[in-house]
Amino acid sequence: KAGVTQTPRYLIKTRGQQVTLSCSPISGHRSVSWYQQTPGQGLQFLFEYFSETQRNKGNFPGRFSGRQFSNSRSEMNVSTLELGDSALYLCASSLPSGASTDTQYFGPGTRLTVL
Amino acid sequence: DAKTTQPPSMDCAEGRAANLPCNHSTISGNEYVYWYRQIHSQGPQYIIHGLKNNETNEMASLIITEDRKSSTLILPHATLRDTAVYYCIVRGAGNMLTFGGGTRLMVKP
Numbered sequence: 001k002a003g004v005t006q007t008p009r010y011l012i013k014t015r016g017q018q019v020t021l022s023c024s025p026i027s028g029h030r031s032v033s034w035y036q037q038t039p040g041q042g043l044q045f046l047f048e049y050f051s052e053t054q055r056n057k058g059n060f061p062g063r064f065s066g067r068q069f070s071n072s073r074s075e076m077n078v079s080t081l082e083l084g085d086s087a088l089y090l091c092a093s094s095l096p097s098g099a100s101t102d103t104q105y106f107g108p109g110t111r112l113t114v115l
Numbered sequence: 116d117a118k119t120t121q122p123p124s125m126d127c128a129e130g131r132a133a134n135l136p137c138n139h140s141t142i143s144g145n146e147y148v149y150w151y152r153q154i155h156s157q158g159p160q161y162i163i164h165g166l167k168n169n170e171t172n173e174m175a176s177l178i179i180t181e182d183r184k185s186s187t188l189i190l191p192h193a194t195l196r197d198t199a200v201y202y203c204i205v206r207g208a209g210n211m212l213t214f215g216g217g218t219r220l221m222v223k224p
Contacts, residue, residue, distance in 0.1 A: 033212075042215070043159070043214035045212065055210075088156065090159070092210075101147065101164070102210070103149075104161070105161060106151075106158035107158050109157070
């Protein structure tokens with residue numbers, strides 16, 4: 001079974017621009033979660049989508065948004081980019097129940113650099 | 116979800132067992148212990164998880180104390196490719212994983 005895929009793998013943007021990142025979950029997985037990893041803050045939860053609906057949300061400003069499509073693929077968008085948004089953005093997929101035993105599997109991440 | 120405490124770094128000789136400890140003294144009865152590792156700039160890789168019984172898979176063993184307040188991840192024969200940051204996570208229901216600082220394991224030849 002193919003793993004979680006994320007595109008693009010690397011991205012360079014300038015302050016004020018917006019960016020869209022894409023995630024394709026493992027086949028059969030319907031929950032997609034997004035995380036941000038920075039050297040200062042570590043790995044932080046952004047949000048989770050299931051059945052095209054946001055189910056959980058972390059403590060990030062409204063500039064960070066996402067959506068999920070009917071085929072479970074997900075995108076996240078960051079508007080009005082700031083230097084501090086430079087990070088590794090990770091997507092994880094799992095079965096949809098949200099039970100403690102549903103393992104999340106991570107993709108390779110998208111490295112975003114904001115200049 | 117309960118908070119975890121891990122040593123920031125550990126060394127291990129290649130071929131020896133690596134024992135990575137984790138304290139989770141506030142864990143609740145229905146919370147699982149999960150272990151992930153992250154090799155430099157890659158996505159975290161799932162290793163193993165457990166509730167109260169010891170668990171073993173092809174990658175590692177997980178030993179959970181009887182009171183469930185701590186656990187140990189064991190890599191039986193560490194190789195250089197096991198050099199990574201290892202995260203211990205206590206997880207309840209829901210898909211929001213809370214990552215701490217993890218343990219940076221350095222396997223040395």
